Structure formats: C-alpha cells, structure tokens
Amino acid sequence: xxxxxxxxxxxxxxxxxxxxxxxxxxxxxxxxxxxxxxxxxxxxxxxxxxxxxxxxxxxxxxxxxxxxxxxxxxxxxxxxxxxxxxxxxxxxxxxxxxxxxxxxxxxxxxxxxxxxxxxxxxxxxxxxxxxxxxxxxxxxxxxxxxxxxxxxxxxxxxxxxxxxxxxxxxxxxxxxxxxxxxxxxxxxxxxxxxxxxxxxxxxxxxxxxxxxxxxxxxxxxxxxxxxxxxxxxxxx
Numbered sequence: 001x002x003x004x005x006x007x008x009x010x011x012x013x014x015x016x017x018x019x020x021x022x023x024x025x026x027x028x029x030x031x032x033x034x035x036x037x038x039x040x041x042x043x044x045x046x047x048x049x050x051x052x053x054x055x056x057x058x059x060x061x062x063x064x065x066x067x068x069x070x071x072x073x074x075x076x077x078x079x080x081x082x083x084x085x086x087x088x089x090x091x092x093x094x095x096x097x098x099x100x101x102x103x104x105x106x107x108x109x110x111x112x113x114x115x116x117x118x119x120x121x122x123x124x125x126x127x128x129x130x131x132x133x134x135x136x137x138x139x140x141x142x143x144x145x146x147x148x149x150x151x152x153x154x155x156x157x158x159x160x161x162x163x164x165x166x167x168x169x170x171x172x173x174x175x176x177x178x179x180x181x182x183x184x185x186x187x188x189x190x191x192x193x194x195x196x197x198x199x200x201x202x203x204x205x206x207x208x209x210x211x212x213x214x215x216x217x218x219x220x221x222x223x224x225x226x227x228x229x230x231x232x233x234x235x236x
C-alpha cells in the first residue's frame with residue numbers, strides 16, 4: 001500500500017493540494033520519502049517561512065512517509081525547499097556565523113517529486129500554484145530602458161554592479177518613486193523583477209516606478225547580516 005501511495009504521488013506530483021470547505025482556501029500537504037533514516041525533515045519557505053523548529057514534518061508510524069500540512073489561500077503561489085536532518089537553529093541565532101549559515105543552506109533541497117521546479121534549466125526551488133507560462137516569464141522582452149554600471153562604495157569598501165530600470169512612459173522629470181532590490185543578479189533568470197514591474201504597471205496595479213537592482217560581491221551574509229555600513233551604502 002505504501003509503494004502504491006508513492007507511485008501515485010510520483011505521477012501526480014508533490015505537494016498534495018486539496019479543496020476544503022472554507023471559502024478561498026486550499027489544503028497543501030508537503031511530503032518527503034525517507035530513503036535513509038533521518039532525525040527530522042523541515043519545510044522551508046512558502047507557508048512555513050523560516051521558523052524551522054515549528055515547521056518540522058511528522059512521520060507516519062511504521063512508514064517512510066513524512067508530511068506537513070498547511071491551510072493557504074486558494075490562489076497562493078510560492079516557492080519552497082526541504083531540509084532533512086536540519087539543525088533546527090532559529091535563523092537569527094546562526095546568522096553571525098557565515099560559515100555555519102552557508103553549510104546549513106547547502107543542506108536545503110528541492111522536492112524531487114515536485115512537477116514545477118524553478119528555474120526550469122537549473123532548478124533551485126520547488127513551486128506551488130505556478131503554471132508553465134510562469135516558469136518562462138523572464139523570457140518576455142522588457143518594455144522600458146535598462147542600464148548597468150559599476151558603483152564603488154566608501155562604506156563597504158568595494159565595487160559592485162548596479163542596474164537601473166526605467167519602465168515605459170515613466171517621466172523622470174517629475175517626482176517618481178524608486179524601488180531598491182537586493183540580490184540584483186537573480187534577475188531575470190531566478191526572480192524576474194523587471195518583468196513583474198512591467199506587468200503590474202500595464203495592469204494599472206501600480207504607478208510607474210524606477211527600479212534599482214543591487215548586485216552582490218561574494219559576501220552576502222556579511223553585508224546583509226545587520227551590517228550598518230551596508231545600510232549606509234543603500235541609503236546614501
């Protein structure tokens with residue numbers, strides 16, 4: 001019976017998504033197939049967030065099935081990862097130790113039974129609620145003007161790539177808001193920020209806004225770990 005269950009999940013894909021008798025909600029159950037003994041399995045991101053201790057999966061007795069269920073919005077779209085044998089340390093407690101933080105993140109895995117990994121060419125996350133069109137969204141041509149340039153900072157004593165995007169019909173001679181995005185190199189292959197901005201403006205969900213993408217310089221944890229000098233760099 002257990003083998004039949006995993007055969008069905010392999011065909012349908014994970015997680016299980018079920019309708020419930022609650023308006024605009026659905027039930028999502030994440031699954032992990034234990035091949036070798038593990039002490040715990042944790043759901044990362046999505047409805048779980050980053051509270052590892054609270055989001056441990058439960059193992060069904062006398063089986064190799066681990067699971068964790070969540071009630072989410074019916075139209076929810078999100079990414080997630082699985083962490084077997086997680087140390088269960090709260091993120092803020094491990095953040096100052098950059099080496100341990102990197103080792104922990106190296107243990108995060110995509111769900112091998114998920115049918116919609118992202119990106120399609122080199123997956124780093126599993127997804128829920130995403131369509132095939134969403135998976136290639138970043139291939140859409142941008143409608144505004146895009147520029148890249150190097151920027152030196154005296155605060156953090158390094159140079160990085162910064163990208164500036166001005167959407168179509170944005171009048172920069174008038175007052176205009178600026179959206180600053182970190183991890184700029186993730187656009188567009190992993191997080192197509194600029195394509196999303198174009199879509200939101202076209203749908204009249206937001207006003208035209210200038211976007212600045214800030215790149216990393218191989219010390220992400222150090223710079224973003226409550227670093228006042230990096231904060232000054234961003235603000236000034």
